Each structure stands twice: as C-alpha cells, then as structure tokens.
Amino acid sequence: MSLLDIISTTTHALSQNPNAAKATFHADHALVGVTEVLVKVGSGHQFTVDEPAALGGQNLGANPVEYALAALGSCQAITYRIWATKLGIQLDKVEVSIDGDIDLRGFFGVDEKVRPGFGAIRVSVKLSGNESQARYAELSDAVNAHCPVLDLFANQVPIEHHLTFNAA
Amino acid sequence: MSLLDIISTTTHALSQNPNAAKATFHADHALVGVTEVLVKVGSGHQFTVDEPAALGGQNLGANPVEYALAALGSCQAITYRIWATKLGIQLDKVEVSIDGDIDLRGFFGVDEKVRPGFGAIRVSVKLSGNESQARYAELSDAVNAHCPVLDLFANQVPIEHHLTFNAA
Numbered sequence A, B: 001m002s003l004l005d006i007i008s009t010t011t012h013a014l015s016q017n018p019n020a021a022k023a024t025f026h027a028d029h030a031l032v033g034v035t036e037v038l039v040k041v042g043s044g045h046q047f048t049v050d051e052p053a054a055l056g057g058q059n060l061g062a063n064p065v066e067y068a069l070a071a072l073g074s075c076q077a078i079t080y081r082i083w084a085t086k087l088g089i090q091l092d093k094v095e096v097s098i099d100g101d102i103d104l105r106g107f108f109g110v111d112e113k114v115r116p117g118f119g120a121i122r123v124s125v126k127l128s129g130n131e132s133q134a135r136y137a138e139l140s141d142a143v144n145a146h147c148p149v150l151d152l153f154a155n156q157v158p159i160e161h162h163l164t165f166n167a168a
Helices: A003-016 A064-087 A133-146 A148-154 B003-016 B064-087 B133-146 B148-154
Strands: A022-031 A037-041 A046-049 A093-103 A118-129 A159-167 B022-031 B037-041 B046-049 B093-103 B118-129 B159-167
Touching: A003 A064, A022 B064, A037 B064, A046 B064, A064 A093, A064 A118, A064 A133, A064 A148, A064 B022, A064 B037, A064 B046, A064 B064, A064 B148, A118 A133, A118 B148, A133 B159, A148 B064, A148 B118, A148 B148, A148 B159, A159 B133, A159 B148, B003 B064, B064 B093, B064 B118, B064 B133, B064 B148, B118 B133
Parallel strands: A118 B159, A159 B118
Antiparallel strands: A022 A037, A022 B093, A037 A046, A093 A118, A093 B022, B022 B037, B037 B046, B093 B118
C-alpha cells in the first residue's frame, strides 16, 4: 500500500469512527546510574538518556532537552512527508535544524523567577522540490497546524501527577 | 568531584555570573526514508526516529511523540537525582511511567477542532528510600518546580519559524 493509500484509508476510517482515533502512547524510565536513564517505549524500542560530565553524568546518550528538540524536529520532518503526500506536493528533501535556549539558573534554583525550561526555540526548515514557493508555503502552514510535537511546544498540556514511595 | 560538589559549584558560579547560565541546545534532522529521520544532537549522539507500518514507516526507532514522553520521563528522573542531592534526601530508586493521549483526528486533519498533540498526560513516579513521606513530598514539589521538560509540557514556549526552499 502506498503512503497516500495509507493516509486516505486512515483518514476515512477515523472520520467514520472517531473512537478509533484515540491513541495512548507509553514510556517507562528507570534511573540506572548517577544521571543515566534507561527508557523503554510502547513501540518496543529502548535507549539511554544521560547528562554530560558537567552535570555528573557520563554522556552515554543525548540529554532530556536534546531528546525534546529531537521529538520536535523529527515530528516536523515526518509531518512534512505526510502532508506533502496528502496535498499532492512534490518533496525531494526535508532538513530541520533546531536551537533551544535555556537559562540554567531555573533548573538549579538560583533564581525562582527564571523558568527551568526553554525560553525560546528557533526552527529552521529546508525543503527541496519542483513546486512553486506558494505551494511550499501552503505546505508549511498545513504542517504547523497539524504537527503533534509542535502543538506540545506551543501550548499547555494538562498533566496528572501520581507519586508513590516504598521504604528501602 | 561528587555530584553534590558539582551542583554546589555550578549553583555558586551561576549566581555570581548569570550570563554563564545561558545555554543553547541544538539538534539536526534529515528525512532519510518514507518516515525515517536521522537525528544528530549537540552532545555528539545520533539516533533514528521512525513511525510504525500503520503510518508508512518501518518502525526503525521510537516515533516523535514517544521521544517527547521519553524527554519528560528522563528529565523527571534526573531532576529527582539532582534535587535529592541538593536537598540531602536519600533516594535509592526512581522509576517514571508516562502515558500520553492523542486523538489522531488532529494529525490527519479529520477535525480541525481537535488539537494534533497530547490532550492529556499522566506521570507516575515511584521512589524508594529511607526518608519520611513528607520529605519525598517536599522533593516532588521541588522537582516539579525545576524540571525543564515538565515546564515545556506545562507551558507555552515562544517559537520562531524559518523556511527556505531550493528548486530540485
């Protein structure tokens, strides 16, 4: 089945049965070193997250905020593929470069007025293909309206917290 | 140098020189298959992001929204380590389990009123150690106030977009 067939079939199925559109994604994390974290996700993959030596780690993997940027950049790239296919726009190449600024005084509690996360994000997308500039602008608007991880960065998400502890 | 020494030294340095606290993290992404994305991050690591067959991919890696959950879960785990050390709270074990709900009608453009990203997130943290419940509650409050990726999920981040294209 072509990607266009997959998209058309899925779009039709979800419009007929909105309950089929409800997906839950899952990830488990264990702190296995000073800052080393082993992650196992629902699709069966596992990988390591760590911090550099400056934060007490061994740089055994990308750190959490790099994975957050990677989630955004890869989601942008894949959403370009899906929506170019939906809109019939030829797309030969997609590259996404992202910078994210953090003021580390927030994380270390040096200044409680400084937020701990990203203060600003810059997303740079390079496309290649034979369509008009207007069509790529149309594609970019569609991607930014439908990219799941961009929505996460740009808006608030309701979060429930649950804490349990056992005496060692 | 112990982790506590690293934290104390860093906290002191950042309070003396706020400019030293300004960090920029970076990630580059290339769409190298139908939905396969190769990611290279600033700390020198690279990894693959992909979608399952239902979305035209080959499941060669976790997908973008799983990486987003992993960013949050690993950031929670590491922030528990750092803040337990700062606060002098014994911590033997940290496990973080996260579920995130997405209504896929948003991503596929079936219903423009449905947001494309997470509609809800559930974070479950399990701690082990010999301190009182009150101290672990104090730790949890400190972690949730200083965790960079939790801040990203819970709040809006300003995003600049830049698009360039080349004729193929």
